[in-house]
Every structure is written in structure tokens, then in C-alpha cells.
Amino acid sequence: MIKLQKIHRNFQVGDQIVHALDDINLEIAQGEYVSVMGPSGSGKSTLLNLIGMLDHPSSGEYYLNDKNVTELGEVEEAQIRNKNIGFVFQAFHLVPRLSAAENIELPLMLAGIEPSIRDAKVSLALESLNLTERARHKPEQLSGGQRQRVAIARATITEPAVLLADEPTGNLDQKSGHDVMDILEALNQRGITLIMVTHDQSLGDRSARSIKMIDGRIESDNLNKIDHATVS
């Protein structure tokens, strides 16, 4: 469903050109569980942003569901992000003045969906992530694990096909981190394509497929031996 062809992404830093992505060719099928690992500056976040259509390649082509989305207009891109792509960030990025439920509702608000439809979806999402009690709480009243669960609920409220997670456990203690990973993997088992950027080798080992990046290139792309139930 995701197909990257000869993707280059260059940045101008001072008078130097940095190749953040250097001739990337990558295909990811629907429902895959992919981890992207590599040292800082290897281009893994750039790759994730590009797949999430927040960034654009300097050259090359990006197909999403067999549609070339490399050069869409701003409005269409926003629409695709809203409907097909969910983001989970290391820093959660919850809107501090909105309650947990309102944060989850945000993508539906932006899409202009009627409150009656929204309410049902939001309460379902809260329930499945064990957040019903916390629905009216502001982010500052939630623990880190709860915040990331709210963020996951928000990322999946529009039922996207792809979930992009950038160091989703980076700001969490080990136990919360495990909980969050369990949730993400459970979503993947139900069919969502999960692409996760991480530093953590142990997290990388949990995925069915792991991609290693160095200096903007894909260094290795392996299928892992899975020692727990994971569907690729």
C-alpha cells in the first residue's frame, strides 16, 4: 500500500547540501508491522514525515494505495492525512486546554463531522483504551501513559490505514511503555499498518520487519523471527 520510488530528500544547511534521504526504495504492505531504526541523523524521522505527507521528497515518487501522492495540493494532502494516516509522537502533542475527549475528537472536528457521530466514536475509543474515567480531564491531570493512550485514540479515531509512531515510548517509564506497545501491537493485529521509529533495539526486535537506516540509506531490511504473536 505504501510504495516509495527513488526518493531523495535534500536539505540546504549553510552552503552544504545534506542528503537526509538518499535514493530510498521501499514497499510496505497493508497490515505490516515495521520498525525503523538507526542513529540520529540517519533520516528515519524524515522518512516517517515523508510517509505521513508532512514532508515532500526532493525527487522520486510516493504511491499510497496505488495513487501517486507526490504532488498533491495542500487541501488534498490534509484530507489524506486526516482520513488515512495517524500520528503518534514522542511528546504526545496533546492540546493542553482541551480535555482528553476533546483531544481525541480533534481530527473529527477538523473534518467537519457532526457531533452526534463524533460522540459515539469518541466514547468507544475512550472505552477501548480504558480512559472513560479520564474523559473530562485535561492533559496536565493525566499520567504519561494515559497521555500517550489519548494520543493513540486521537490518531486512530478516523480509522486510518497507517499509524506512524515516532519514538512512542521515548517519554514513558518502562511499564507505561510496555502498555503503549501492547496497544499499538493490538491495533496492528486488527489490521492497521504500523510504522514505528525507535532507538530502542528491544522494541525494534518486537516488530515483524525492521529497517535499519544509516546516512539516509536503507542499510538493512529484515524480517524478524517472531517469538510472540505478530502478524505480518
Add this chain to the structure above:
Amino acid sequence: MLINDFIKLTSSSLWAQKLRSFLTMIGIAVGIAAVVLLTSIGEGVHKYILAEFTQFGTTIVGINPGKTTTMGLSVGVFGSVRPLSIEDAEALKRLPFAESVVGLVQGNAEIEGNKRTRRTTVYGSGHDLPNAFNMPVRLGRFLPKDDPVAPRAFAVLGSKVKQELFGNTNPLGQRIRIGGDRYRVIGVMESKGQVLGFDLDDTVYIPLARGLELFNREGLIEIDVLYREGVPVDKVVAGIKRVLTARHGREDFTITTQEQMLDVLGSILNVLTIAVGAIGGISLLVGAIGIITIMTINVNERTAEIGLIRALGGRHSQILFLFLGEAIVLSAIGGLFGLILGIGIGQLLGLFIPALPIHTPWIFVIMAEVMAILIGLAAGVVPALYAAKLDPIEALRAE
């Protein structure tokens, strides 16, 4: 996005920064209050001055001798101006639309009465004057309808002259001397107050022909024609021109209609109102700068939120409108505060200083609020555009 959600998102962010939002609104409120208050005073003065001028009635046309023109030849060739005479005034009385015709001659003379002397303004005039100028008689009666050329020696006193000469005693029937001639007092005028520095009560009225004689003048300084209401002023002017041109042989007089005077006066006073409004506008400008500042801070503080909204599928335009919306809400509510403040202070001033004329027309109130909203729009555009154009990746990195 649905309008309700738009309002919710906008108001929640303003509410999250209550103090800051409130102070910004105060900035706009003070500006709007200043504009409303100053224009109210300007408009009040406008109305007050127009009322001063129209207290003599609006259906009046004044005729003065001489015509202001520029000629190629020496004025002397054609230029002898015939004075306006009592006969001219009598002729004008025969015009069908003329309700009253008042000839006027004016000068200073010494009045002697009740063993006191006072120098004062003396008007030579006719029996129609109280009617034409809305000047009621308080005591006795006004000058009678005498033979215009040889009237009897009657005088009517202005209220101040009466007070100065006769105090509280009844002056009716008393003899006074004006410039050496003897007159009998037959009336006292109602007090009229001052108009632009002229004390209308420090006056004495005597018959026109005697006034001419007293001041040794050939002609009248002015003839005023009060015409019937509803008659078009053009017709009145044409009628007067025809009669006087026939009598003088040419147009050697100037006709000034009350309407013309009020037009000129009104436009001068409008400039006054606009000028004081503009002074208030300066404080509005300061308020607008406050909005720009706060909105810029807002955008900077919420950079990560902007990136997030983009990632969640928010469009440029949605971010633009969210921030513009906040600026407009700030200025609109600030504007409402300002209206309440401005009108409130105006009413208070009116209560404590009744002499200060204050008038707030509704159109000013609506215009001020519209102006507040436009200012919010203008002040919000730059920060909102900046927010909409942020690179989402850079924005998400900020925290």
C-alpha cells in the same frame, strides 16, 4: 469545520489565557470608548450649534445690499449699489409666499431712562420681527403695525436692558431717551441668551424708519423674509430676485438662504466631529498594536499545536481562520466593552455637566463596533498568516 467547533476552539484558547485576553480587550475598549465619547461630544456640539442657529426659524431668507462679484471693468461704471429701502421691504411683503418681511438696521446708541444711562445695541425693525425670529414678548406688546415711513416713537426693551434700567419696576409706559429722542416703552422681550457672543437681551427695538434716522443711514442693513413652510426655497429666491431687480434695475443685492448657511455650517461641524474622532482613533491604534502583539505571542506559544493540527489533517485555511477568529473575538468583545464604557461615561458627563452637549447617534455605535471588528481582522492577519504558513515538521519540533 463546523461553526460550533470553530467557536469552541477559538474561545477555549482565549479563555485559557483569561488575564491576557482581558487586558488586550481593554486596549481596544479604551480606544473604542474614546472614539465613541469624542464623536458623541462632537455630534452634541454640532447639534447644539445648529439649534442655536435655527432657533430663529429655518424658513428664512436674508437679503443684504451689494453683490459680491468680480468684473472686468471698473466697478464704478455700473457699480453704484442702491441701498435696500423701507419701500423694498414693503414691496416684498406683497409676495404670495412671504409670511413676514423684516427690515433691519442696527447700531449702538445711548439709552436714558429711569435716571440711568446705558450704551447698548439698538435695532430698527418692524412689527413682524417676533414672528420671523421666534422672539416672544414677555411684557406688553411689540412695535405696532404703524405707517412704515412715519411710525410713532415706541420702544421695546430687551430683558437685560429692562433689568439694568428699571430693575424690578414695571417699565411699561415709561419714557426713555434714545440718542436724544424720546420714546415710550411698550414692551419687554423674553430672554434669549447669547448666540456666538452676541447678547440678544442687551438690545432695544425701535421702528425701522426711526432707526434709519437715528443712525443717519440711507438704507437697511438687511431684509429678512420668512416664507411659508413647504414653499420650495428656489421659488422664494426667484420671487425676491424678480421684485428687487425690477425695483433696482439690476441685481445689486445678495440673497442668503438659511439652508445654505446650515449646509456650510453642517459641513464645518462634521469636520470637527471627524477630527475629534480621529484623535480617539489614535488610542484605537494602540489597542490594535496590543492585538498584534498578543496574537504573535499566541502563535509562537502554540507552534507545536499548529504542527499537530496540520498532522491531524488541518488545512492552511483552517489555521488561518482559527487565529483570525481569535483576533476578531478579542476586538469584537473589546469593542462592546468600549461601547458600554464610552456611552456610560458620556451619560455620566451629561449628568454632571448638563451644559456639555452629548449626543451618541446609533449609526456611530454600529460603526464603532464594525471598526473594532475590522481592526481585529487587520491586526490578526499577519500573525495568522504566519501561523498558517509554518512548516508542520518544524512546528512539531517546538515544545
